[in-house]
Amino acid sequence: MPxxxxxxxLRNYGNVLEKVSEDSPVYLTRxxxxxxxxxxxxxxxNFEKAEAMIRLLCxxxxxxxxxxxxxxxxxxxxxxxxxxxxKNPNR
Numbered sequence: 001m002p003x004x005x006x007x008x009x010l011r012n013y014g015n016v017l018e019k020v021s022e023d024s025p026v027y028l029t030r031x032x033x034x035x036x037x038x039x040x041x042x043x044x045x046n047f048e049k050a051e052a053m054i055r056l057l058c059x060x061x062x063x064x065x066x067x068x069x070x071x072x073x074x075x076x077x078x079x080x081x082x083x084x085x086x087k088n089p090n091r
Contacts, residue, residue, distance in 0.1 A: 002027055007035065 003019050007028040010016055020026050020038050028036040039047070067073070073081075 004029060004034075006030070 002025050004027045005016065005019075007030045010028065016026060016028075016038070020040055022040040022042050025037050025039040025043065027034050028038070
């Protein structure tokens with residue numbers, strides 16, 4: 001469960017860091033508004049993986065929409081394209 005504390009509690013940052021654990025970030029507030037969060041490193045890694053997965057899915061969806069609008073490329077055209085790229089990498 002997240003913990004919400006005022007940023008002024010950072011004066012005793014050791015106490016604040018003890019409250020941080022996996023799946024339990026600490027949110028720091030200034031004048032009653034959230035400004036920072038402190039997360040466990042495992043939570044951060046999972047967050048970065050989720051962001052990467054979302055970016056990948058967005059790119060895949062864009063490719064599918066493009067293919068549906070402009071037509072799909074045949075497997076042979078794809079192979080030819082990459083053979084040519086291998087022969088002429090500066091193209």
